[in-house]
Amino acid sequence: MKVDGITKPVTLGIIRSDYMLDSEGTVKHLDDMVLWQVELNTIAASFGGVASKMLSLHRHVLRSAGLHHLIDLMPDNNPIAGIADAIICARKLYKNPQALVLLVCHEFERNVFDQNCLHYILQERDVPFVRKTFAELDQQARLDDKRSLYIGQKEVAVVYYRTGYDPQQYDEVAWRVRRILERSLAACCPDIPTQLAGTKKVQQKLTSPDELSSLGLSGTCIARLQQTFTTIHGLDEGEEGDMAVQKALANPDQYVLKPQREGGGNNLYDEDMVRVLTSGRDGERGMDRAAYILMHRFRPPSSRNVVICPGAPCHVQPCVSELGVFGSYVRCGTEMILNNCCGHLLRSKSLALKDGGVMAGNAALNNPCLVPMSAQPLLKL
Structure with missing residues (x-):
């Protein structure tokens, strides 16, 4: 570098x-x-x-x-x-x-x-x-x-x-x-x-096979990596981001909203996620959607x-x-x-x-x- x-x-x-x-x-x-x-x-x-x-x-x-x-x-x-x-x-x-x-x-x-x-x-x-x-x-x-x-x-x-x-x-x-x-x-x-490669936004981008292909990885390697990748949506302004927001609002218990932060205690769930995603709808300044990703919420066995x-x-x-x-x-x-x-x-x-x-x-x-x-x-x- x-x-x-x-x-x-x-x-x-x-x-x-x-x-x-x-x-x-x-x-x-x-x-x-x-x-x-x-x-x-x-x-x-x-x-x-x-x-x-x-x-x-x-x-x-x-x-x-x-x-x-x-x-x-x-x-x-x-x-x-x-x-x-x-x-x-x-x-x-x-x-x-x-x-x-x-x-x-x-x-x-x-x-x-x-x-x-x-x-x-x-x-x-x-x-x-x-x-x-x-x-x-x-x-x-x-x-x-x-x-x-x-x-x-x-x-x-x-x-x-x-x-x-x-x-x-x-x-x-x-x-x-x-x-x-x-x-x-x-x-x-x-x-x-x-x-920067450890940020949530890069993690979201790497779930795309096209992004992994650009790194020179083989098809076999890409397939193995994707077996561990869960569903991650970007929230950038635009049609894809709007669709992701609607998915989260329709089923808030199935997703977690993650900012570009480390160290724990930063993620948003359920009503907190809904509150942030719906901010700005009444003329107030809303969230910077590009600063977050929307990830599938895990249900691990207890x-x-x-x-x-x-x-x-x-x-x-x-x-x-x-x-x-x-x-x-x-x-x-x-x-x-x-x-x-x-x-x-x-x-x-x-x-x-x-x-x-x-x-x-x-x-x-x-x-x-x-x-x-x-x-x-x-x-x-």
């Missing part, structure tokens, strides 16, 4: 693709379920560190409860190791053994323990690591005449964003710093095109579970889950150096809640227990 005429030598990506099962009624056979992609997270794909710790925690809980027969049914999972491998690979390709890995974080970081898991692995492998906010980088970051990035006297090889995915996280200082980082030779994770949240009583209730699959890649120009699946993340929430999101307080981290569909329930709550 070129920014202001400079080409970055190394491209680093750490992503998480999220999926949900969709089924109407009681699920009795695997054929009754479809695994649909919910979204693709290309910036600050979190919980790789905490997910790596949850496996030992849940195995300990099962062991303490005398449910030893379930322990081996929980698949191994260590996504933070794969994430660290990708960052270390990108740093080695930078060819300065003294260069830093920079993690850009919030001023008041709530997810520091997840990020510390990465810090500890890098520390064990003698990789220098620093955490900085946009405000700190505004005072400390600089480019030399070759556009190498420095923090003080230390050169930076990799910039890993754990902030910068929401417009509210950008003020004049943040924009100024982002420009400096993107103009540098350091590998930015993600770079600007990769971040299972009885206990969601443990601070300050909330524990009780058995119907819960639904969302599966995230971590991936990482490192590229030099057009040459792919590394392209790995790193592990998974399972998040569960009460069936009574519409929107998810762990940081939004609506979901909790979980682990899958893999059993044959034909088997009798191994654990009843």
Whole structure:
């Protein structure tokens, strides 16, 4: 990628693709379920560190409860190791053994323990690591005449964003710093095109076979990808957008309205969706329809579970889950150096809640227990 005429030598990506099962009624056979992609997270794909710790925690809980027969049914999972491998690979390709890995974080970081898991692995492998906010980088970051990035006297090889995915996280200082980082030779994770590729609007466009064909993908590959793509409508002004709005208003329980936002707590359902879609009909200024997409609403099968949240009583209730699959890649120009699946993340929430999101307080981290569909329930709550 070129920014202001400079080409970055190394491209680093750490992503998480999220999926949900969709089924109407009681699920009795695997054929009754479809695994649909919910979204693709290309910036600050979190919980790789905490997910790596949850496996030992849940195995300990099962062991303490005398449910030893379930322990081996929980698949191994260590996504933070794969994430660290990708960052270390990108740093080695930078060819300065003294260069830093920079993690850009919030001023008041709530997810520091997840990020510390990465810090500890890098520390064990003698990789220098620093955490900085946009405000700190505004005072400390600089480019030399070759556009190498420095923090003080230390050169930076990799910039890993754990902030910068929401417009509210950008003020004049943040924009100024982002420009400096993107103009540098350091590998930015993600770079600007990769971040934009994770937006809901791009997800909508990629459901079209014509769009996928333009990427040079084979017909077989396109068919396999489309098996995971659910129905997504654009709401741009025009006939297609008008038809999508009418579909949503006619059957609001079948759709979810999504803005171009990340982090959970942003989606609109039912009467809230209807209210936004009908705004502006009485002369008032309505919604910017192009800023949203309309997605098929999933009806995942539920299972009885206990969601443990601070300050909330524990009780058995119907819960639904969302599966995230971590991936990482490192590229030099057009040459792919590394392209790995790193592990998974399972998040569960009460069936009574519409929107998810762990940081939004609506979901909790979980682990899958893999059993044959034909088997009798191994654990009843």
